Amino acid sequence: MTHLDSELKQIKQQVIEMMTLVRNQLAKGKNAVLTFDKDLVHEINANEKRVNAMELSIDRAIENTLALYTPVAVDLRFVMASFKISADLERIGDNAVGIAKYINHVNEQLTAADLDKIKFVEMYENALLMLENVFEAFEKEDTKLAREVFVKDKVLNKINLNAASITIQFIQQTPDKINNYLYLLSIIRKLERVGDLAKNIAEELIFYIEAKVLKHHKKK
């Protein structure tokens, strides 16, 4: 194994660790909303610092690798992709915190019927599945798996599109819960953003493995 191989292996390991942590953060965010568990919110907040530290650590490793080993071709694409993926992961982590914080701002738990109507669980499960797909794809260097997120993202987009009108209905029916419903809409928006970030990671993976640029193209 060359020095560069060893550096690249370490970067990959760090990105995989960050992926695992971010995925757990997002999953805990779902549980926090469903169970109204404020302790979980504290835990997510505390872990956010670890996510940020991991991003900085990956940035430093990448800076060193570029300066010391001047990678080219597939190695360079891997380093570039990892740099962007870690930034995407950090933003997914931010969204997980944003979702969990919701329960600090509302007085009571949302009903299962309301969550069901807006398809909260379905959207959340899809977002988590998208992350699992891209994370596994990164680990196995499997672009077929990475491409699966493009279809799943459409489900998220559709739920997000319908969420505004459903929220209006909620507010009209129960105006005194307007605060709760607006926060719920905000969660839906954050999940949609998570889907976009997962899609970005898939695009970076395809760039790294196949040297194809999918960014800003409608047909993937």
Added chain:
Amino acid sequence: MQVLEKQQIMTGSQKLIEEKKTIIEARDVNVFYGHFQALKGINLTIKENSVTAFIGPSGCGKSTFLRCFNRMNDYIDEFCLDGEILIDNNKIYWNKIVVEELRKEVGMVFQKPNPFPKTIFENVAYGLKIHGIKDKTYIEEQVVKSLKDVALWDEVKDDLKKSALALSGGQQQRLCIARTLAVEPKIILMDEPTSALDPISTAKIEELLFDLKQKYTIVIVTHNMQQAARISDKTAFFYMGDLIEYDDTKTIFTNPKQEKTQNYITGRFG
């Protein structure tokens, strides 16, 4: 699937090079040293006013190929070339070609600076004199111009009568380039011109190459991959006498098509 392949994104400078005139053309070139085949059916064209880098492991044939362009291999007893090499559309291995005239058109700079044990002025003037030029004013003008072209003039203008051997390694190499430029060649061949130099002298030569390609076509053999990436427009990768891949340098170093090329440039060869 509509996607942008990296090689499809052609920059302005790449387009300009493709539009330039072909100055060197190799057609099915095979080279033998006795029974050993050093080059196997090489086909390649080089555009004028460009920098082309030849890379590959030792013994891959890159220096042999470079030396074919000014018939430097003719001095090797068992050397035999099959195929055609054209410079400016002239077949240079045609038996009526005057090799001295060819070498005036196709200059060469070697790995180790090789100034003559003469003064700085005489070193640069040497090529002109052996080509029969006697006009002193013209010779002086050419010496000054060549030294300015290699950014050495300011450093040696007051010491033109000093021995060239007193110069530093980097200065000696720039002097050797000036000696090559003095006879106004069209093509400059460089065989690892910076491998014996320190990083600052290397940077000066690399900067020089960037300026020189406005007037000359440069073909360089280098073992320094990053140097090839920095200075060349096109890169050719050779392996065991085969030309494995020849493409825009940006493509070779970001998305090479051949696995052998990728393994070589990423240091995973073998």
